[in-house]
Amino acid sequence: MLAIGDELLSGRTKDRNIAHLAQVLTLAGLDLREVRIVPDVEDEIVAALNALRARHDFVFTSGGIGPTHDDITADAVGRAFALAVEPHPEAERRLAAYYEGRSLPFTEARRRMTRTPRGATLIDNPVSVAPGFRVENVFVMAGVPGIFTAMLDNVLPTLPAGPVMTSVAIPCPVGEGDVGGPLGEIQKRHPETAIGSYPKFDGHRCTTELVVRSRSEAARDDAAADIRTMIEGLVAAGAKPA
Amino acid sequence: MLAIGDELLSGRTKDRNIAHLAQVLTLAGLDLREVRIVPDVEDEIVAALNALRARHDFVFTSGGIGPTHDDITADAVGRAFALAVEPHPEAERRLAAYYEGRSLPFTEARRRMTRTPRGATLIDNPVSVAPGFRVENVFVMAGVPGIFTAMLDNVLPTLPAGPVMTSVAIPCPVGEGDVGGPLGEIQKRHPETAIGSYPKFDGHRCTTELVVRSRSEAARDDAAADIRTMIEGLVAAGAKPA
Structure with missing residues (x-):
């Protein structure tokens, strides 16, 4: 797992996703083998992601997929895989409908949340719609615990379950x-x-x-x-x- | 920081030391830059420790310094620094006195807790006596939160404080x-x-x-x-x- 965010390293936010992922994977018969926490620094995210995805069957990331300037995970994942990062048509459709229904403007910042590395598969977000995404063996999810948990529920059935520990x-x-x-x-x-x-x-x-x-x-x-x-x-x- | 222990990755134990270290370092004007969690596997501890100590000014480890077979941090740190791991005379003296005072046998397992890489400096443990230790820029501390916290209190005054964030x-x-x-x-x-x-x-x-x-x-x-x-x-x- 790769947990991304300055707030985790400053002590401002206590991570809750690592323990949740650990418990859920254990119940599914999968072993969590390594965790890294890195700041919102693109070079660090790219380096950690490339190390983890080469070493492990799957990598789960949390954080950095919101609409603000410190949300750089999509760009970092694109760079790690040498893929262009661009608006995902299905994500655009979902978010446009969501904001229209809430009478909120689909601002440039909100459009940032539709960006994924080219060819990514979306991970549904039943809480606030803006999706996570999968590229090869990497699952990119939100840092807000309620959303991380909901996305993980959607990812788990797609993983090969092992004999339960x-x-x-x-x-x-x-x-x-x-x-x-x-x-x-x-x-x-x-x-x-x-x-x-x-x-x-x-x-x-x-x-x-x-x-x-x-x-x-x-x-x-x-x-x-x-x-x-x-x-x-x-x-x-x-x-x-x- | 390097947090060591299968129990953190299985979800059995929720880590509490990472957030504590993050808060304490921030208050001291130091930045926590990266965290890794690895299992009780010597190769993984050595590799992570060598990566972290080369990249950062200081490294703080938690876990794996107790008396049982799964406590292998001292050996891993010794291997990372290519130092022999042997009983530390002052640690032996402290633990012998402690167990004598409690009428407990100084078993072979308890003697494991006196082992440090050669030349290590001890970190006092006011809770249960068995010390942590420092080798160069690496501070090796206990995983039990009450002991980790107490050891960190003893380490902090030895660090150069930066302008507070x-x-x-x-x-x-x-x-x-x-x-x-x-x-x-x-x-x-x-x-x-x-x-x-x-x-x-x-x-x-x-x-x-x-x-x-x-x-x-x-x-x-x-x-x-x-x-x-x-x-x-x-x-x-x-x-x-x-």
């Missing part, structure tokens, strides 16, 4: 420092799983939450059983929160 | 599409400022929030005055929310 979370009443050694051994014995260890700090003492993720339910449950046995052993041996 | 937010009662044209002209006339335009959607109609950011208060106020004049003109001409 499921997870089990296992609370562990001792600190990570007691868990680390034996847990590493369990991870080695269950290569089909990804076992994560997360400290839980209540302000006084640390316990641990252990999470087993896998595309195979059997592998997940096998690893989880080993982890539960490990915890019983640690507690029986007197291990406590750290 | 200040901002003014100006509510604008018309849609971005009416603002886009004249606002672009104002941006051109005020190159010392960065003017952002953010749609505000109340579920029915869009207004706009305009934000002027600058390291010069005079430049900021000049641009803000032009924007207020622009808004008065638009409203007088009958512009409305979109």
Whole structure:
């Protein structure tokens, strides 16, 4: 994913799209592999997009497709793909009808939102009409969370879904420092799983939450059983929160 | 910034450190220029870290410095700098005293948290003692938000503070599409400022929030005055929310 916008890097806006995309892709059986956040600077958007689209099956961008001077994502995507950026006829039709219905002028600024790299496929925007677009493996979407979410809902059915990654979370009443050694051994014995260890700090003492993720339910449950046995052993041996 | 952790990419954990770092750096007069989120995969951490530390004055990392098998940040940083990773004597002393005071065994897993690239400077951790560390322009900190925040508090006074970027937010009662044209002209006339335009959607109609950011208060106020004049003109001409 490529999140675009000065406001994300200045702290003015807290991004909400990254976590949403992460959750939705995980539910769809797809892995989010990398995220970058870049400012509204064309060179930076182009460089990050070219790196990401070469490395990954799909890239999702958020931000920079509105009508103002700081909305430069369409131009950056066009440059990344060496495609001319021009008004998309279907986007023009939709926006002209929308503004006519609202008795708003179809200003030059609003017309900016019809511009896409040549040959782009539109992504419907049921919230405020101005569409996102797809070029090859790159999906260009809005930064406003309600619109990003709605566009993503329209994109998801077009993606190949993988076997779903499921997870089990296992609370562990001792600190990570007691868990680390034996847990590493369990991870080695269950290569089909990804076992994560997360400290839980209540302000006084640390316990641990252990999470087993896998595309195979059997592998997940096998690893989880080993982890539960490990915890019983640690507690029986007197291990406590750290 | 480099945020490290499978849990951020799976959607299991919503990152809170990026927005915090962004706000704190902005207040200190420093610009956050780029963020990457990568999984707990050593090659990916090394590649991202080497890209970021070559491009930027400072890099801040979060995550992966705990005691378990998925905590591989110290090794990745060592590899990025081609430095051996070994127990840091002062970190050993602090953690040995801490666990002795808590009557907890100083396990092999806990000893992992004393490992740093050779020559690293420690970053104090007033929450749970296990330190972060600095190697050249890279600050390696914990992923748990309370600890990340505390470590950052200790790092900030060591950074050169720049002239503070200040901002003014100006509510604008018309849609971005009416603002886009004249606002672009104002941006051109005020190159010392960065003017952002953010749609505000109340579920029915869009207004706009305009934000002027600058390291010069005079430049900021000049641009803000032009924007207020622009808004008065638009409203007088009958512009409305979109």
